[in-house]
Amino acid sequence: MAQTPGIDLFLDRIESDEFPVIQIQLSAWDASGLPLTGLTAQDFTLQEGNGIKFHPTAVEVDTKTDLRVILAMDVSASMQGKPINDAKVAAARFLENLEKGDQAGLVAFSTDVNPDPAALSSQREHALSTNLLPLYDTIEALQASGGTELYNAAAKAVKLLEGTPSGHRAVLLLSDGKNDPANIGDPEEAIQLAKEARVPFFIIGLGSTIDEPYLQRLAAETGGLYRPAPSSSDLAALFSDMGELLKTRYVVRYTTTLPADGRSAALSVELNMRGETANTEALIETPLIPPTATAAPQATPVPTSTAVPVSAPAVAPPAEEPQEPEPVFNWGWAAIAGAAAIATIAYLLIRKPKPKPEACAKCGYELTGSNGPCPQCGESRRLPRSAK
Numbered sequence: 001m002a003q004t005p006g007i008d009l010f011l012d013r014i015e016s017d018e019f020p021v022i023q024i025q026l027s028a029w030d031a032s033g034l035p036l037t038g039l040t041a042q043d044f045t046l047q048e049g050n051g052i053k054f055h056p057t058a059v060e061v062d063t064k065t066d067l068r069v070i071l072a073m074d075v076s077a078s079m080q081g082k083p084i085n086d087a088k089v090a091a092a093r094f095l096e097n098l099e100k101g102d103q104a105g106l107v108a109f110s111t112d113v114n115p116d117p118a119a120l121s122s123q124r125e126h127a128l129s130t131n132l133l134p135l136y137d138t139i140e141a142l143q144a145s146g147g148t149e150l151y152n153a154a155a156k157a158v159k160l161l162e163g164t165p166s167g168h169r170a171v172l173l174l175s176d177g178k179n180d181p182a183n184i185g186d187p188e189e190a191i192q193l194a195k196e197a198r199v200p201f202f203i204i205g206l207g208s209t210i211d212e213p214y215l216q217r218l219a220a221e222t223g224g225l226y227r228p229a230p231s232s233s234d235l236a237a238l239f240s241d242m243g244e245l246l247k248t249r250y251v252v253r254y255t256t257t258l259p260a261d262g263r264s265a266a267l268s269v270e271l272n273m274r275g276e277t278a279n280t281e282a283l284i285e286t287p288l289i290p291p292t293a294t295a296a297p298q299a300t301p302v303p304t305s306t307a308v309p310v311s312a313p314a315v316a317p318p319a320e321e322p323q324e325p326e327p328v329f330n331w332g333w334a335a336i337a338g339a340a341a342i343a344t345i346a347y348l349l350i351r352k353p354k355p356k357p358e359a360c361a362k363c364g365y366e367l368t369g370s371n372g373p374c375p376q377c378g379e380s381r382r383l384p385r386s387a388k
Helices: 082-096 133-140 150-162 187-197 212-222 232-247 331-350
Strands: 007-018 021-030 044-048 058-062 068-074 103-109 125-129 169-175 201-206 225-229 249-255 264-273 276-285 358-360 382-384
Touching: 007 264, 007 276, 021 232, 021 264, 021 276, 044 249, 068 082, 068 150, 082 133, 082 169, 082 232, 103 133, 103 150, 125 133, 125 150, 150 169, 150 187, 169 212, 169 232, 187 212, 201 212, 201 232, 212 225, 225 232
Parallel strands: 068 103, 068 169, 169 201, 201 225
Antiparallel strands: 007 021, 021 249, 044 264, 058 249, 103 125, 264 276, 358 382
16 A cells, blocks of 8 residues: 555455445545545546546445454553553543444453463453443553563454454554563564454554554554554543544445456555545455356258148138027927827827718619618619708
8 A cells, every 4th residue: 555644545345245336445534543524436546457547436424334443552561650541541432432333352461462362361351342341341450560562462453353244343552662572472473464354553652662663564554544642641632533533434336347257356446635645455356147048049940841731811701690589499388289289180080071971873762871782772873962
């Protein structure tokens, strides 16, 4: 990270959950360590890879995101008296300004700092928690004595943050001396761990016997801030300023042109304000979104020589004429008609026809209804006669 002394920035986190929309969370402050205000999209210039430079689409201030911070407090013998008392008051006020969802932990160091983050001294150390009451009690009971194992304490503070979600994490460190004993701990360990975990150090150097070059380097290389405190009376104001800075972030959004191929790409962020410039770089992890599967094209069937019958043009059928409703068959009348027909036939079969009146042609004898010759004269001829 390169910048002019006037302003500085630290990139906390890059999110691509709403890809292709990218969200950058960062902190920016002036030479006094106070958060910059009034920043707009035109104040930021972004660049992906070696592509063209552009401005983001939106910039917003965020003061509500939960903070995770470790207080690393020097309680060596040189802090006895007013310095330790002022430090305890400043630390307590810092905790009072945290929000409900913020988490804080403590590493109060002098001699015999155990670098193992799982081994905590109940009298001087606390893991991150939203329950700050134990921290108040421990800070109030702190006593200054022993050496200054600065290197081990700084490394342990980072380790206590390593297992927490990335973004908006920091170490707020106060020291008034140099690493003592000089051969205890590794000065590079805390720097390396903080760079890998993207945990910035915000450091207050108290008095004139501090290892200022190392404290400045620890802050600069991790993306944090170093502020000197000539007197312990300055601690309350400096702790308050640090708290305000840690709680103020900018959220920068833009739409990327990078493909969703699961690869990493470099992102450069430059801030220009009032003629001063600060810049930083980070990697964008693009999501891997497989392309949408499309159906394979169907092969065109080869036409065969089979003759296809040609259909005659469709002719619309003639409109149907309205038909009268069919009469309803009356079974009662049918029964009566049938009975009458049967009776008529029976009558005709039973009734015998009436014989025609006949008489003998010779003697006139009545022959009606009889057969054969006349019984009186034997004449066989017959003559019709009128019915009487």
